[in-house]
Amino acid sequence: MKSKVPFTELQARMKRFRDKMKVSNPDWEIAVVINKINLYYFTGTMQDGLLMIPRGDEAIFWVRRSYERALEESFFPNIKPMNTYSDVAASFKEFPKVLYMETESVPLALYQRLQKYFSFTVGHAVDAQIAAIRAIKSPYELSLMEQSGKIHQRVMEDDVPKLLKEGISEARLATEVFSLLVEEGHHGVTRLRGFDTEMALGYTAFGESSLYPTCFYGPAGSYGISWAVPTMGSRERKLKKGDLVYMDLGCGVGGYHTDKTMTYMFGESLPEKAISIHNQCVEIQYQIADMLKPGAVPATIYDTIMNSLSHAFRENFMGFGKRAIPFLGHAIGLWTDELPIIAKGFSEPLKEGMVFAIEPKKGIEDIGVVGIENTFVVTPQGGRSITGDHPGLLPVY
Known part of the structure; x- marks a missing residue:
């Protein structure tokens, strides 16, 4: 099965996520998706990277490996290469104090690494919101x-x-x-x-x-x-x-x-x-x-x-x-x-x-x-x- 996930499908999923967050967490500012299955759901390709979803701006899929494969497989409109998390951090003038993430699958070491580069104060769970729209x-x-x-x-x-x-x-x-x-x-x-x-x-x-x-x-x-x-x-x-x-x-x-x-x-x-x-x-x-x-x-x-x-x-x-x-x-x-x-x-x-x-x-x-x-x-x-x-x-x- 080598057909791409349709662009309209990816658009609808992102919209549903944003709508869900507005209801469940009205003050949210940014979410990150790291789990490869969730990355596939939102981008149509299963690569090693970070999907950053700011509330007031377009989401960007930062890909460590394989950037070339991500471009080949996905209709996601914003895919950028990264070597380290510092590449992503440099794209933000100021990072919010709260980062929403998949706490069910992000280990402590990765949490600490994210905190080192993005300097957020606390991480809040986004697992339930993603599960609800995927259901x-x-x-x-x-x-x-x-x-x-x-x-x-x-x-x-x-x-x-x-x-x-x-x-x-x-x-x-x-x-x-x-x-x-x-x-x-x-x-x-x-x-x-x-x-x-x-x-x-x-x-x-x-x-x-x-x-x-x-x-x-x-x-x-x-x-x-x-x-x-x-x-x-x-x-x-x-x-x-x-x-x-x-x-x-x-x-x-x-x-x-x-x-x-x-x-x-x-x-x-x-x-x-x-x-x-x-x-x-x-x-x-x-x-x-x-x-x-x-x-x-x-x-x-x-x-x-x-x-x-x-x-x-x-x-x-x-x-x-x-x-x-x-x-x-x-x-x-x-x-x-x-x-x-x-x-x-x-x-x-x-x-x-x-x-x-x-x-x-x-x-x-x-x-x-x-x-x-x-x-x-x-x-x-x-x-x-x-x-x-x-x-x-x-x-x-």
Whole structure:
């Protein structure tokens, strides 16, 4: 995917940011964007640099490396080269005392470096404002996510069953699926908002390995490649008859992600109890999707669903044992795990064009994690899935 982000798209994003700042921080004077994902959002190119956004003047993208690539890739109107921050500081006669920045991703050493060159007194967070404008996807952004969703659906529903063979390892299956996704158009990485969190593709797990504890903030786990790389899947765990196959994978096109989980029954059917639990998770997904309408409140959706579940079903729901996570889904876009979240505490009403990955899942001892995940666009009619509608537990006999 090598088409430039349209100039009109970049203009609209900057305007929305400025409008948001006027409402949330009426006295703001200047903001800096450093995180590469946010830089891509505002400029259409992912380079090493600083995007300086003065309140009363045009924004300038100062690029250390690669200035040439930035000019080639971006329609952003003001791109200038820099060697050090002193080049940027010299462009200001007087710098404001307050600098708004991404406090979630700016480390202390970088903060101190910025303070050295720009002599501001205090740094204030701008993360929430950027997250809020990124949460509503434009038609351009949705078109990329829809392309990703079609790839996701095709590979996970049509191609994966052909790869399930007795004796294949989790890691081998994951790499074969990764190769297929890239061949189909996947941009090749799964990006995450969480600090110091990395993931190449997602989680592939056979049977009980999906119940294994993980540092990743999700309802399932995996042994992973090793203790040092606890993702993808294990080289040692091989597929055998009767296994539940769990695949929670990211896909993306042009920087924009979709999220999808598919489950498969290999060799023989799972016990009826497990199938029944899985089907209830699928029904919960449909219930949440029906509520994904403009004006709906994420916290209310969460409470409505959780209050409808029996005490017995809530045990091991959204995580096995004591590892349950307190959400039912999350926004998605340039990061796989964006804000807002379908959880308590998120009281801002949904808006048309937001996109959510909805993932009701439940762990079953000695069997693994059942359930489902698809990516939905918020519309007046409810959530519209862009990753397919297969209920999962696809039999491969």
